[in-house]
Amino acid sequence: MDLALLRTFITVHRAGSFTRAAALLGLSQPAVTSQIRTLERQLGRPLFLRQARGVTPTTTGDELAHRAAPHLDALIEIAEAGLDDESAVRTLHLAGPPEFTSVRAIPALTPLISEGLALRTSFVANAEEILEGLAAGHHDLAIATARPRGGLLTSTPLCDEEHVLVASARWAARLGPGMLRGKGSVVLEQLPVVEVHESLPFVSRYWAAVFDRRPAAAGTVIAPDLRAVLESAASGAGLAVLPRYLCESDLKSGRLVALLDPPVPPLRTYFLVVRTGTLALAHIARAHEGLLRAAVDW
Known part of the structure; x- marks a missing residue:
């Protein structure tokens, strides 16, 4: 069996689309379609059911992918190991939220630079945009606050992020702990709100978790x-x-004051995401492992 045909098949199976697979492989869509048809003729069975949006694997397609993908990934790993020996520098394209990537991810990956890693980062605030860019091949590794669906992307929980309701010491003194305990969100909604977007994503998530309501x-x-x-x-x-993690030092210095200390603070999970199979590439695997190791202390 032609390994090029098998590689194209595995990419289509993971991508769920001839168009997306073509972009990942650097081929035209007609070329991908032709290769899949050739493989289907050789096997004597259909591998995909064509639909209005993408393709769905047949039972034969799923069985072939299950049997072939690990071996194909292993071959890529062997080939890339040889490439690493010949090339002094490998470039990792990392995408993630600007603040977390700047404060957490980049410092954690810095030790790998001495091992021949070059780093290129893309700051993307929206989780869906991050995953779409990764799926399209624009990034090698992504940090996202949403777990991807489908087989094209593989995610691993990285860490949980605790959210804290804060204000300056001046506002905290005006409120007073007794007033907050007695009236809660009613008092807080009299304060000005600082946010990253008009939809108040952080405040809304906090209000839903702590007060079981939307902010007014x-x-x-x-x-x-x-x-x-x-x-x-x-x-x-x-x-x-x-x-x-972002405001801890300001809380300790008194520049900011935590207005509440709920029994169960709101959390948000970060996921480390790759295109399925690309952990066979040594430089992506090293970065993936380095971030997971660093996240133990986050």
Whole structure:
């Protein structure tokens, strides 16, 4: 069996689309279609059911993918190991949320630079855009706050992020702990709100988890970067909901004050995502392992 045909088949099986597989392989869609038809003629059975949007594998297609994919990935790993020996530098294209990628991921990957890794980063706030870019082959490794669906992408939980409701010491003193315990969200909704988007994604998630309701207030300051939100809140612009890792030092120094300490703080999970099979590539596998190892202390 022609390994090129098998590689194309596995890519289509994982992508669920001839069009997406063609983009990943650097081929035209007619070329991918022709290769799949050739393989189907050789096997004497259909491998995919063509649908309006993409393709669905037949039972034969699923069986072949299950049997062949691990061996094909192993061959790619062998080939890439040889390439690593000949090439001094391999480039990793990493995508993720700007704040987490800057503060957590890039420092964790820095030790790999001395081992011949070059790093290129893309800051993307929206999780779906991150996953779409990874699926299209624009990135090698992605950090996202959504778990991907389908077989094209493989995800591993990386870490949980605790969210903290914060404000400057001036606002905290005006509220007072007794007032917060007695009236809760009613008092908080009288404060200006600092957020990353008009939809108040962080505040809404916090209100739903802690108060079981939606926030009534609108955003007063909207800044599409959590670091800008932090600085605005610390300067007295209003309350904000921030990841603890980002504001921990400001909480310790008193620039920010945690307004509440709920028994179960709201959490958000980060996932480390790759295209299925690409962990056979040594430089992606090293970065993947390095981030998982670093996340133990996050």
